[in-house]
Amino acid sequence: MRAALTVKKQVAIALWKLATPDSYWSVANHFGVDKSTVGVAVMQVANVIVELLLSKVVTLGNVEVIIDGFAAMGFPNCGWAIDGTHIPILGPAHQASQYINRKGYFSMVLQALVDHRGRFTNINVGWLGKVHDARVFRNSGLFRRLQEGIYFPDHKITVGDVEMPIVILEDPAYPLMPWLMKPYTGALDSEKDLFNYRLSKCRMVVECAFGHLKGRWRSLLTRSDLSETNVPIVIAACCVLHNLRKSKGETFMAGWEVKANRLAADYAQPDSRAIRRAQRDALCIQEALKARFQSEQGNL
Numbered sequence: 001m002r003a004a005l006t007v008k009k010q011v012a013i014a015l016w017k018l019a020t021p022d023s024y025w026s027v028a029n030h031f032g033v034d035k036s037t038v039g040v041a042v043m044q045v046a047n048v049i050v051e052l053l054l055s056k057v058v059t060l061g062n063v064e065v066i067i068d069g070f071a072a073m074g075f076p077n078c079g080w081a082i083d084g085t086h087i088p089i090l091g092p093a094h095q096a097s098q099y100i101n102r103k104g105y106f107s108m109v110l111q112a113l114v115d116h117r118g119r120f121t122n123i124n125v126g127w128l129g130k131v132h133d134a135r136v137f138r139n140s141g142l143f144r145r146l147q148e149g150i151y152f153p154d155h156k157i158t159v160g161d162v163e164m165p166i167v168i169l170e171d172p173a174y175p176l177m178p179w180l181m182k183p184y185t186g187a188l189d190s191e192k193d194l195f196n197y198r199l200s201k202c203r204m205v206v207e208c209a210f211g212h213l214k215g216r217w218r219s220l221l222t223r224s225d226l227s228e229t230n231v232p233i234v235i236a237a238c239c240v241l242h243n244l245r246k247s248k249g250e251t252f253m254a255g256w257e258v259k260a261n262r263l264a265a266d267y268a269q270p271d272s273r274a275i276r277r278a279q280r281d282a283l284c285i286q287e288a289l290k291a292r293f294q295s296e297q298g299n300l
Contacts (some may be wrong), residue, residue: 005033005041013038014045018238021222021263037101043230046237054236057243058120067166069116070138074198076289077157078181081169081206084111084133086216086265087235088223101129102270106223110210111136112239113168116202118209119246120239126232129270139267146179162288169203176282181289194297195290211254213242214260221263240241 005013007030017027017038028035037279063079070078086107092099099106107129113122127136137143145151152166176182183199184192214220217238224231 010041013041049237075202079166083206085210098128114206159288178281
């Protein structure tokens with residue numbers, strides 16, 4: 001009988017498979033093992049990463065440092081940015097139509113909260129590709145904690161004559177709420193355009209985080225043939241590894257992005273659809289911020 005693989009070799013096989021678009025056969029040949037061994041190694045390592053490290057590595061972080069980081073980028077009292085991304089998968093045997101997103105391919109949704117450095121602070125993975133980002137968010141434990149006011153510390157500032165809590169930045173697909181700021185849509189005057197510029201400049205961190213995640217772990221850019229139960233585990237493990245590399249200060253190489261873009265071309269992200277319902281308090285905060293940004297612009 002063949003000798004059991006060492007832990008070191010299992011980890012090497014798993015990291016190689018996650019970091020490349022190589023097939024199981026290709027990875028098996030590279031390491032001199034069976035194809036089935038590669039699959040086992042990937043899931044064993046991914047499960048251990050999620051069980052032991054997820055709750056320790058994907059965390060809220062130092063709120064004051066994050067707020068200062070976003071403030072330096074131009075948005076006051078901002079804690080995080082949120083967005084969703086689609087991970088392509090093979091069509092599952094059950095409920096296949098529910099996994100087809102608006103671009104027409106099978107996918108699973110990863111929704112993430114990101115700090116000013118592009119580090120994941122909260123993830124929600126496993127929703128079917130057909131489900132809209134706003135619905136994923138509204139049905140998450142994160143949304144419930146935010147609604148109850150128990151996720152963020154109670155850190156308010158005054159903008160004009162309006163009290164503003166810590167906010168999350170988002171795109172038009174999400175609802176507008178006192179703690180959730182999104183850009184203006186429709187006809188834009190100079191004040192609204194400036195507000196959108198400030199918000200978009202800071203919200204770019206979440207898009208960059210997804211780009212770096214997929215650039216480092218390029219298996220997320222190919223159609224995973226894992227089961228619907230195992231795909232979320234692998235995605236979560238890659239998010240943990242992303243944060244670990246961030247904490248080590250690893251430089252993201254330009255060549256990784258080029259390779260990732262080539263793979264991603266076949267799986268463009270679904271278009272967002274604006275949700276136009278907004279609460280009165282959130283509109284007041286948005287208007288106050290718009291006026292503040294315009295005033296600061298005039299003083300330059």
